Amino acid sequence: MIFPKKINIAILLIGILPSMLQAQGNIPVQGKITGIVLDAETGERLPFVNVWIEGSQTGTASEEDGAFKLSGLDPGTYTLTASFVGYRQEVLEHVHVVTQKSTTVAFELQPTFLEANEATVTATRRPQSAKLAPASIGIVTSQQMEAKNIRTFDQAFDDVPGVTVTRSSGANVQAFSIRGASEVAGGGIGNRVLLLVDGRPALSPESGGALWNLVPVSSVERIEVVKGAYSSLYGSSAMGGVVNVITRKPPAAAQTKIGVNYGFYGAAPKSSEYARFNDFYAAQISHSRSLGRFSYLLDGSWKHNDGHREKSGFDLFNFYAKTAYRLNGNRNIQLSLNGNRIKNDTPATWLSRRQAYSVAEHRKDDYQDRREYNADLYYYALPNANVKYSTRFYYYQNYSKYTFDGDPGNDSSSNINFGKQSVSESSVRTQRVGNISQLDLYAGDRHFLIAGTDVKLDKVVGMPDTILYGRHRAFNFGAYLQDEIKFGEKLTATVGARLDHYLIIGEFDVTNFSPKLAWVYQLKKDLSLRMLFAQAFRNPSMAERFIKFEQGGGLRFQPNPTLKPERLTCSFEFGSKMKIGQRATLDVALFYNRYKNLISFRRLSQPLEPLLYQVVNLNKAVMQGFEISYRQTWDGHLNTSIGYTYLDARDISDNRLNDNLAYKVKHTLNVSASAKFAALSVHLNARYRSRIKEVFIYPGSEPDDAFLLNTKVSYQLADKHRIYLAIDNITDAQYEELERYRMQGRSFTVGAAVGL
Incomplete structure (x- = not known):
């Protein structure tokens, strides 16, 4: 039968419709x-x-x-x-x-435990195993800090090989130096080490000094010390190394920690004619918790210290808050707020070597009042398995007031080292706004790329400008790129560079380039070799360029606004890290650093004239040496470590007076041991630093060598409660780290820590 054409089409559609639906x-x-x-x-x-x-x-x-x-x-x-x-x-x-x-x-x-030297995030601006880091790394864990009697944050580094801290009193760090890198000039001037708190820069905009008081000591998870030239990633401030303080992550359950302590200093030598009783005490509390995708950490502390001698006391109030929110599985945001206020005596030099605990009458009414605030907003995301991007906005503000005549009845006419005192107080206000943005990219199996920008704007007002810096604004833009390349299973190379442009608005500008080449070779499972070659720089701070008077030491300066950037023309390190058996590690490093235009301080005044200095560029200098670090665990109950650093620091300028560089310590030795017997823990640590051959402030008063011995005994009352007794400087050694500033003798501390 023959059907009309339209009927044929209808039958066809009816036939294929079930198949289409299926x-x-x-x-x-x-x-x-x-x-x-x-x-x-x-x-x-x-x-x-x-x-x-x-x-x-x-x-x-x-x-x-x-x-x-x-x-x-x-x-x-x-x-x-x-x-x-x-x-x-x-x-x-x-x-x-x-x-x-x-x-x-x-x-x-998150690992449930973290052993020392297991991981670092600082050496390559990304998390990685410490044994694969292309630099010498020192790590201080919260457990190690708890074992020692840490009253101020700088004391956490006393056992780190290659690190030298120079203090004028308990609250005043004059210099923090890695392998001799930093100068000793007061107020953080001459600092060549970058301080980070959770990756956020914490340096003073006017002097470049580290802001130690912004660190919440009781909430520190670990501290990473990266040694060597790191301008290729971090710019000007990292010429001598990087210190990154990583705060702890909030646990799932609520956690509250309360700590209190009280201590006192032993009697000064009778020959010093100083008989005052001085004590110190502190209280801190922290609370943290995670609530689903939201977590927070709150930390507050108060420390009071009479000081171990005249003009060394302080009161410190600190608050720190960190909140984090996980927007979804691969996007996170974190906000940190930090503030502190420290009211302290202005450190003053001794009356004489015999009267090392007393100061001149006209210095007794000099005080400092510093207020520091910081805010940080950090966002990062992992859109896929091969990409991570992050951005960080931060703000810092400081106000420091220096009083030279707190007691009108006290004659202060000699306070500023030249003629009659012209002002009774001065002040410094600073602000910094910055942003760091970074992209991490896994480019195949062999390449891991990092690219980023670093921008900051500074404002400094130092008044009166007859003795301080005046008004200045500065802008810095940096861009960096790094490629980590794997050549098989054993060899990893890192190539990177950074370009920085620095501008003091209307006055000065300069561009700097910092390259780096490094490799790590995993010779065996428990043995790795590393090499680092880099160039670095440091722009002179505003204080170094424009300083006329240094408040802490009462020293007069002639400004030098034409200072050139320091250049580390060759920074080289060769090292090895090895695991010996199951319980010991050994790290050995050789280092060589050659500087050009190194910034230092020159005395312009002649003998019997009022002291006058100027910040100048040396022509050339070399700092070289070697470092050894050994750690051993014995049957799980005893941990020991020993570290030694040899530093050969020389002025090699053509017009030099001699070969010595001021304030460099040739030999440093650190030894520590921690033992645990049931609920009882005992820690003992010793450190030695050799005599300083040359100083520039008071020649003839060079600090002698010093050997210090400290101990701390803790008893665990319950799972989260403990009490402790600590004795620092057991032998009551009389010593200085900075000439004419006597450091503390023997001291005793008792304390308790409670967990809720």
Whole structure:
């Protein structure tokens, strides 16, 4: 039978319609979740991590490269959990799955324990295993700080090989030096070490000095000390190294810590004719907690110290807050707020070597009042398994007031070293606004790229300008790029460079380039070799250029606004890290640093004339030496360490007076031991520093060598409660770190720490 044409088409459509409907039913309506699992401390990808969807039987395990995939998921919102032995379980909520699309997430698992030297985030601006870092790394953990009697933050570094801290009193750090890098000039001037708090710069805009009082000591998780030239990543301030203070992460359960202590100084030698009793006490409290995707940390402390001698007392109030919120599985935001106020005596030199605990009458009414505030907003995201980007905005503000005539009845006419005192007080106001943005990229199996920008704007007002800096504004823009290249399983090379442009608005500008080449060779599983070659620079601070009077030492200066940037033309290190058996590690490093235009201080006045100095550029200098660090664990009850640094620092300028560089310590030795017997813990540490051959402020008063011995005994009352007794400078050694500033003798401290 022959049907009309229209009827044929209708029959055909009716025949194929069921097949079309069946095919449409086979179109995928599910979505999938892909992601990666990382170690939050080292940044390494974690294989074989269990990942599952809460409330279902759906799950998987990460591959050897840390990647995982969950397919065939109906559209909706899911909660993912990742779990692995030795790590804290992590939960990601509100993970949205869309039809025919892939949702990307990232887990960052926090280790349940962290051994010293296991990880670092500072050496390459990303998390990595410390044994793979292309530089010498010193790590101080919270457990190590707890074992020692840390009253001020600078004391945490007394056992770190290669680090020398120079103080004029307990609250005044004159210099923090890594392998001799920094100068000793007061107020942080001449600092060549960058201080970071959770990756945020913490340096004074006017002097470049580290802001030690901004560190919340009781909330420190660990401190990383990276030694060597690091301008290729961090710019001007990192010419001599980087210190990064990492605060602890809030636990899942609420945690409150309360600490109190009281102590006193032993009697001064009778020959000093100083008989005053001086004590000190402190209280601190911290609280932290995680509530789902939100976590917070609050920390407050108060410290009072009479000082061990005249004009060395202080009161310090500190507050720190950190909050974090996980927007979803791969986006995070963190806000930190920090403030402190310190009211302290202005340090003053001794009356004489015999009367080393007393100062001149006209210095007894000199005081300092400093207020510092800091805010930091940090955002980072991992849009996929190969990319991470982050940005950080920060703000810093400081107001410092210096009083020279606090007691009108006290004649202060000699306070400023030249003629009649012209002012009774001075002040410094500073502000800094900055941004650091960075992109991390895994470019295949061999390359890990980092690119970033670093911008900051400074404002400094030092008044009156007859003795201080006056009004200045500065702007700095830096851009850096680094590639970490893997050549097989054993060899990793790092190539990087940074370009900086610095401008003191309307007065001065300069551009600097800082390259770096490094490699790490894993000779064996427990033995690695490393090499670092770099060039670095440091722009003179505003204080160095424009200073007319240094408040702490009462020294007059002739300004030198034409100072050139310091240049580290060759920084070289060759080192090795090895594990000996299961319980010992040895690190050895040789270093060589050659400087050009090194900034130092020259005395212009002649003998019997009022003291007058100027900040100048030396022509050339060399600092070289070697460093050894050894750590041993004995049966889990005893830990020992020893570190030694030899420093050969020389002025090699053509017009030099001699070969010596001022304030350089040739030999430093640190030894420590910690033992635990049930609830009782005992810590003993000793340090030695050799005699300083040359000083520039008071020639003829060079500090002698010093050997110090300290101990601390702790008893654990319960799981979170302990009491302790500490004795510092057991032998009551009489010594100076800075000429004519006698340091503390023997002291005793008792304290208690309570956990809730």
